Amino acid sequence: MSYKTILTVTGSGFGDGDLKLTAGLCEEVKAHFSVLVIALAAPPPIGSARNLSLAWLEEQEEDMRRVDARTAAVSVLLAGNTLSADVTSDYAEFGQGDEAIGRRARYADLTVLGPEVLAGATLKEKVIEGALFSSGKPLLLVPEGSSPTLKPKRVLVAWDSRIEASRAVRESLEMLIGAEDVRLVLVDPVQGEEYHGEEPGADAAAYLARHGVKLTIDRLPRMNRSVADALRQHAQDTATELMVMGAYGHSRLRERLFGGVTKSMLDKSSVPILMAR
Template sequence: MIKTVLSVIGVDHSDGDLILAIELAREAEAHLAVLVLAISAPPPASEYAAVVNAAWLEERQEDIERLRERVEEVKALLAVTQLSADVGGEYLDRAWIDEAVGHRARCADLTVIGPVLAADDNLRTPVLKGALYQAQIPVLFVPDGKRPTVRPKRVLVGWDGGLEASRAVHEALPLLAGAEEVHIAMVDPRGREDGLQIEPGADIAAYLARHGVKAVVDRLPSGGQPVADALRTHAVDTAADMIVIGAYGHSRLRDLIFGGVTRSMIGNADLPVFMAR
């Protein structure tokens, strides 16, 4: 059950993503936590360090003041909604954004990412990393022109039997249980080599049925197209209003590269995507 929704916005972002988060929190009857982020300028390296540093310090103070003002603007906007809410601001180096988001997201049930944040190349990936990997809570990715919801009617679940997909299904259970129709989409599925599972997907369908989820398994041939494209096409064919997928990727030191399916779903989303890892 979703009781706390986290919305992350940039200090110079419009109110678009915040309004989407307000709508989602109101629908879920949840507390809304807002984190406003400002990226600090790196310290200068110059032979005129004394002069440059003075200008840099002045710029930092202006940025910090702008962040304070933006936090107050968000508080005023939320006060009108009468929602249960809190607002915080962070001024930090880009390398620490994921940790700051992760720290805040550990006290939330869901992070909502709207189209404004999604279009911000500086913030999008570290915010996703913070929520999905540092805090390990699900993300609802909302593309431009779509409205977020915790009560989807028709849901497409991308299923390959892996740990990430399993995690996504478990996190999405409250949404799936309330849906009228759930399609478990498997692209080019294979049966187990030991022969114990004749029909791929039958196990997850049975599991969901025990939770009261009305699910059917759709086994799809890729036809040579990428998995993400096959899922998007089937989402249209089934009139889905949400896709549920696992967030695939790997890490090396502090860097994380999202896997091909995850990256494609994020970059070309045309309906809300619920992701978990």
């Protein structure tokens, strides 16, 4: 699909790097640039003395002042370019931060998670969960040192035949059509109707070919590597500019406790990744 509105999220403690990066992507595809400035309120103290409660209220007031100041600064930054843009702000309870981000992301075609927020912890997790679980829209993860583009020439599609991977392919279809080299990558594919079919990758390749996607099927052995490591190495070997993959084929709790491809990619990647579920 085409991206007509692109969202990024920032907070009072961040610089303008992610904003400028996302603005560049918006310019590339002539999209509207939407910015959400958000702060997460700490939960109120329980059973605390009155002076601690007052301190908590004062902290909330200071947080809101910081949000207002950051929103004003972002507005000035946006006014200095020719992009169609908007900025909104929110002061959300900590436990509702992902839902607040997800609500805003529903009105965008794509949410961009830039390297500044990605290097953090709390806001990073809220953006990931909000975009992937509360918006129904894809997330573009941009790690430090990478060069993101929405018109990539070389794309790696991590295909595992799950519904999440199918959704990611659909959300990136316009980019896949425009790419010169698309690698449909299957790691240790399993034959069978409930898995990859009798010829792993053939059905997905046929679907994409009907859309005019020029692709190659790469079936990779794990060779004592994790699936994530196999994908990362292949992305490096093929000079991939963008990886497309489904996110959280397993539950979030299972991924957190035992690890998984999504968690590994979120923690360590050298190329931008478009994720959907």
